[in-house]
Each structure stands twice: as C-alpha cells, then as structure tokens.
Amino acid sequence: MLSGAELKTLYKTLNNPLRRAILDYLGQHGEANSTSVAKALGESTGTTSYHLRKLAEFKLIAEIPERSTGRERWWRGLPKSLYTPPGLEMTDEERVAAMKLGAMKLSHDSGLLIRAYTEYDSSDNWIKISRGGTVMTKEEVQQFYAEYETLLWKYTHGPGDRPVGARQLAIRLVVLPDEDEFSPTLPDRKPEE
Numbered sequence: 001m002l003s004g005a006e007l008k009t010l011y012k013t014l015n016n017p018l019r020r021a022i023l024d025y026l027g028q029h030g031e032a033n034s035t036s037v038a039k040a041l042g043e044s045t046g047t048t049s050y051h052l053r054k055l056a057e058f059k060l061i062a063e064i065p066e067r068s069t070g071r072e073r074w075w076r077g078l079p080k081s082l083y084t085p086p087g088l089e090m091t092d093e094e095r096v097a098a099m100k101l102g103a104m105k106l107s108h109d110s111g112l113l114i115r116a117y118t119e120y121d122s123s124d125n126w127i128k129i130s131r132g133g134t135v136m137t138k139e140e141v142q143q144f145y146a147e148y149e150t151l152l153w154k155y156t157h158g159p160g161d162r163p164v165g166a167r168q169l170a171i172r173l174v175v176l177p178d179e180d181e182f183s184p185t186l187p188d189r190k191p192e193e
Contacts, residue, residue, distance in 0.1 A: 006058075007088065010058050011101050012097045013058055014101050015104070017104075018041065018043065018051055022051055023060060023061070023077060025037055025040055025041065026076060026077035030077075031064060031074055031075065032075060033073060034072075049073075052075050055075075061077050062075065076158075079156055112170050126167065126169075141175060
C-alpha cells in the first residue's frame with residue numbers, strides 16, 4: 001500500500017491524460033517502447049519517453065531489460081490496486097488533484113455503465129450486470145472487500161500470460177450505505193435451535 005505522500009503525488013501523476021492513455025495502451029498491448037506508444041497516441045518519442053519514466057517512478061510500469069537495447073527501452077504495465085484511506089489529510093492542491101482524478105474516473109465509469117446496458121443483448125454473454133443490496137456490519141464490509149480483491153487478483157492475467165480468447169474487462173465495485181433504503185423495523189432473527 002502506498003503512503004499518504006506517495007498517494008497524493010500519484011493523484012497528480014495520473015491527472016495527466018497522456019499518462020492515463022499510456023497506461024491504457026500498455027494494458028491493451030502488454031509491452032511497448034516509446035516509439036510505438038508515440039505513434040499510437042500521436043505524440044513525439046521524447047514526450048512519451050518522459051511520461052514512461054514518470055510512470056515507472058510510481059511502479060505503474062516496469063522496464064523490460066531483456067528487450068531494451070541502447071536508447072530503446074521497452075516497458076510493460078504492472079498490476080496495481082490503489083486504495084485511498086478515508087480521512088487522508090491533504091493540502092488544497094492535493095485535494096483538487098484527487099478530485100480531478102475522481103471526476104475523470106467517474107466520467108469513464110459512467111460511459112462503461114451506459115455501454116454495458118446498451119450492448120448487453122449483443123455482448124455474446126461477455127457483459128454481466130448485478131445490482132444488489134444486503135445488510136452488513138462495518139467489519140463485514142471490510143472482509144467482503146478483502147475477499148473481492150483476492151478474487152479479482154485470482155483471475156488477473158499479466159500481458160504475457162493471457163489465455164487464448166481472453167479479453168480486457170472493466171470491473172467496478174462500489175459499496176456504500178443505501179440512504180434511500182426502506183428499512184422497516186424487523187425483529188432480530190434468532191438462530192434456529
């Protein structure tokens with residue numbers, strides 16, 4: 001897990017749309033050098049080289065030494081789970097950076113949700129939508145989230161070991177109290193004897 005200072009700097013790093021595009025490109029193609037990234041994104045190799053090094057500083061990507069020769073460096077994405085602890089103290093500038101990143105994510109996720117509903121019938125069973133609710137304690141929420149993360153990592157394949165027919169998938173989990181819930185007063189259930 002990243003420290004608070006590292007996380008705040010990472011927010012600023014990921015607010016750059018080109019860096020996010022580079023991460024997306026590596027996520028789809030597995031490995032790339034600055035030339036192939038520059039060509040795909042319509043940027044100069046100097047610009048993409050700079051941003052690739054910045055992403056490597058945060059261990060979001062890693063150099064592939066066995067493919068790198070001379071000035072041509074090859075990179076691959078690294079799986080990373082980012083978690084922002086509640087109550088993280090931030091300066092106004094850091095909070096603005098975090099909010100910008102959150103807004104970009106929300107915009108992207110809204111587009112994914114619209115696509116999921118729009119393409120559901122024609123997805124050949126690739127799209128799954130689940131809306132549900134339950135009652136949990138705070139401790140159960142923490143346990144549920146930990147088990148979800150473990151399950152997600154269990155099915156994560158690196159760029160070099162993707163099974164035939166595998167596709168990049170977008171998966172989102174949002175757990176929050178449902179303030180609009182209808183909560184009639186029900187008696188506590190007693191265990192069956």
